[in-house]
Amino acid sequence: NAGVTQTPKFRVLKTGQSMTLLCAQDMNHEYMYWYRQDPGMGLRLIHYSVGEGTTAKGEVPDGYNVSRLKKQNFLLGLESAAPSQTSVYFCASSQGTVNTEAFFGQGTRLTVV
């Protein structure tokens, strides 16, 4: 039972570099989310998707782009990394938003130097 898998688990980037974080879920969930966790800030929603081919902005979308070309995958891209994007990133998926919980991946620790 893989659930939600994030790749990579750790990454160090130089300022200005780009990268893509991959999230894959095997539960056939419609909804997928990207959050970032920072000390004292909790989990803040970056972008989310309510189904294949759809994306929407969350609370802190600036500097990030996402794509949901396949139902099971949700990609988070950083086009030009900044030190302020140093964080732990979590992907989650759920079947809906009512009477159902979201399942989280293990997280990706990203450091931008």
Add this chain to the structure above:
Amino acid sequence: DQQVKQNSPSLSVQEGRISILNCDYTNSMFDYFLWYKKYPAEGPTFLISISSIKDKNEDGRFTVFLNKSAKHLSLHIVPSQPGDSAVYFCAASYYKLSFGAGTTVTVRA
């Protein structure tokens, strides 16, 4: 604009006693509320939830209370155990899932 707020960043409780975690929200459209538990270097895991049409939900040692008029929910853990030491996140849902800042619970032996 954080719509889900956990105003206590930390809580220390003795083993065997009750832990009470609080959460306030501002969006009256939220229709489903959840609590998640997170250990270091792991993703959050679902703990317990409550629909907006209920005011209480119980699951073993965990009980969640919802007061819609006050836009407040709380999580009670009785009795608290050392394995309960973790960060607890309150979350609320309406088309998307929004989280609070978390409360770090430490259970003392």
